[in-house]
Amino acid sequence: MSNFKIVLVETSHPGNIGAVARAMKNMALTELRLVSPKLFPHADATARASGADDVLRDAKVYDTLAAAIADCQVVLGTSARDRTISWPVLTARQCAERWVGAADANIALVFGRESSGLANHELDLCHFLLRIPCNPDYSSLNLAAAVQVVCYELFVASGQKHPSGIGDVGEEPLASSEQMEGFYQHLLQTMADIGFLQPGGSVSIMRRLRRLFNRAQLDTKELDILRGILRFSQNHNLK
Amino acid sequence: MSNFKIVLVETSHPGNIGAVARAMKNMALTELRLVSPKLFPHADATARASGADDVLRDAKVYDTLAAAIADCQVVLGTSARDRTISWPVLTARQCAERWVGAADANIALVFGRESSGLANHELDLCHFLLRIPCNPDYSSLNLAAAVQVVCYELFVASGQKHPSGIGDVGEEPLASSEQMEGFYQHLLQTMADIGFLQPGGSVSIMRRLRRLFNRAQLDTKELDILRGILRFSQNHNLK
Numbered sequence: 461m462s463n464f465k466i467v468l469v470e471t472s473h474p475g476n477i478g479a480v481a482r483a484m485k486n487m488a489l490t491e492l493r494l495v496s497p498k499l500f501p502h503a504d505a506t507a508r509a510s511g512a513d514d515v516l517r518d519a520k521v522y523d524t525l526a527a528a529i530a531d532c533q534v535v536l537g538t539s540a541r542d543r544t545i546s547w548p549v550l551t552a553r554q555c556a557e558r559w560v561g562a563a564d565a566n567i568a569l570v571f572g573r574e575s576s577g578l579a580n581h582e583l584d585l586c587h588f589l590l591r592i593p594c595n596p597d598y599s600s601l602n603l604a605a606a607v608q609v610v611c612y613e614l615f616v617a618s619g620q621k622h623p624s625g626i627g628d629v630g631e632e633p634l635a636s637s638e639q640m641e642g643f644y645q646h647l648l649q650t651m652a653d654i655g656f657l658q659p660g661g662s663v664s665i666m667r668r669l670r671r672l673f674n675r676a677q678l679d680t681k682e683l684d685i686l687r688g689i690l691r692f693s694q695n696h697n698l699k
Numbered sequence: 700m701s702n703f704k705i706v707l708v709e710t711s712h713p714g715n716i717g718a719v720a721r722a723m724k725n726m727a728l729t730e731l732r733l734v735s736p737k738l739f740p741h742a743d744a745t746a747r748a749s750g751a752d753d754v755l756r757d758a759k760v761y762d763t764l765a766a767a768i769a770d771c772q773v774v775l776g777t778s779a780r781d782r783t784i785s786w787p788v789l790t791a792r793q794c795a796e797r798w799v800g801a802a803d804a805n806i807a808l809v810f811g812r813e814s815s816g817l818a819n820h821e822l823d824l825c826h827f828l829l830r831i832p833c834n835p836d837y838s839s840l841n842l843a844a845a846v847q848v849v850c851y852e853l854f855v856a857s858g859q860k861h862p863s864g865i866g867d868v869g870e871e872p873l874a875s876s877e878q879m880e881g882f883y884q885h886l887l888q889t890m891a892d893i894g895f896l897q898p899g900g901s902v903s904i905m906r907r908l909r910r911l912f913n914r915a916q917l918d919t920k921e922l923d924i925l926r927g928i929l930r931f932s933q934n935h936n937l938k
Contacts, residue, residue, distance in 0.1 A: 479841065479844075482840075482844075483840075483841070483844055485834060485837045486834055486839070486840050487833055487834060488833075488837075510839070511839070512837065553855070592851070593854060593855055594726055594851075594854060595724060595726060597727075598725055598750060598751065599725065600749070601722075601725050601847070602718065602721060602722070602749070604841075604844065605721075605725070605843065605844060605847040608840075608841075608844040608848060609847060609851050612832075612833075612851075615832055615833060615834070616792070650932075653935075654928075654931040654932050654935045655931055656927060656928050665924055668921060669921075673915070675916075676912070676914050676915035678911065681907065682907055682911050685904055685907060688895060689890060689893070689895050692890075692895040696892075696893045696894070696932065696935045
């Protein structure tokens with residue numbers, strides 16, 4: 461289970477961070493990453509963590525979500541809101557069935573702010589939306605409760621010894637988030653160079669392209685091919 | 700789901716009662732029964748209930764567990780501890796699979812004290828032990844977290860409005876095979892035009908690219924964007 465990372469973005473209430481640590485340890489997860497928590501460390505976090513103070517103590521703090529997921533090959537973002545551009549959605553159970561046992565990938569499970577969830581620019585970094593089935597008339601779970609359900613599904617799946625799904629994609633290792641960001645920068649620059657986009661680009665076109673390539677989960681060989689094509693497109697007129 | 704009753708025995712912290720109400724309503728359960736709560740009603744309960752104050756307001760208070768489950772045909776007691784006399788045990792999922800939809804039975808799900816769980820004389824009233832799979836080295840879930848997981852399993856089993864899986868990619872229609880073949884021809888031609896491939900191309904690179912884009916299941920809008928990029932790459936040197 462050590463390949464799963466729980467990432468909390470700008471959590472307001474330190475008590476929730478402690479409750480998340482406890483929920484994680486109950487389900488044998490240990491790696492907690494915090495992006496700009498409002499108050500941390502804090503006595504409320506320690507109190508709610510109960511016996512999971514080791515998870516809390518080892519939690520790492522980051523300035524940005526991008527930094528927190530840099531070494532992750534798969535990034536799932538939780539979101540209760542409907543979005544205008546729909547991301548591919550996995551339920552907590554589908555996520556567990558797909559990736560538990562995939563020892564060759566780091567998987568980030570990203571939970572947004574208590575009040576407002578994840579911003580669109582944060583969802584742009586995610587490959588999938590992670591959804592917890594719940595009452596459509598009252599769908600806002602407490603942060604730690606949401607983490608509890610997701611970690612529980614991972615734990616249950618870990619006891620069922622699924623063969624890993626991730627090996628189906630390709631024989632090459634999956635690209636990391638950092639590598640994908642490098643690709644997106646290159647893609648944006650190329651689109652500007654060839655005149656397809658104005659410099660600065662269209663946010664909505666870039667978002668659609670991110671969604672497409674995140675969904676496909678590129679391996680490193682595919683990434684090399686695509687970057688080769690971009691390079692030749694850019695240099696095409698220099699010959 | 701109205702045949703399921705959540706029963707809390709001698710809860711110490713009113714905040715936990717509120718968090719349980721929220722967890723229940725998130726999963727479309729409404730009937731909360733309290734056996735001798737230490738402090739209820741209480742401001743902490745109301746605060747943690749968030750928008751589930753209706754569940755809290757309708758909660759009924761009883762003096763004994765026997766009274767709280769008098770109208771129930773099936774009684775399941777949660778217990779983390781191993782008992783000398785072993786009860787028949789069901790996991791939360793087995794419980795859900797067995798009784799969700801059993802409209803002719805009232806089913807009580809009984810949760811004990813935060814510190815010490817259920818006493819043996821209370822377990823005597825239970826037909827089954829209800830177990831939540833968890834880390835054997837740290838098995839004490841927060842009360843509301845335990846209720847959350849159990850109610851979640853009930854909700855999933857009830858089959859209410861699961862978000863559909865990965866096929867649900869976008870609002871645009873998916874590209875047809877014919878459209879995809881047109882795209883692959885265009886991609887091949889472009890790679891040749893920009894000098895990335897020799898005319899005729901590399902079979903293995905094209906196969907990798909097909910696998911990538913087939914896997915992503917492009918919608919028609921995404922296809923339009925990609926073909927736009929190819930067109931601008933081709934014409935880049937003509938300006």
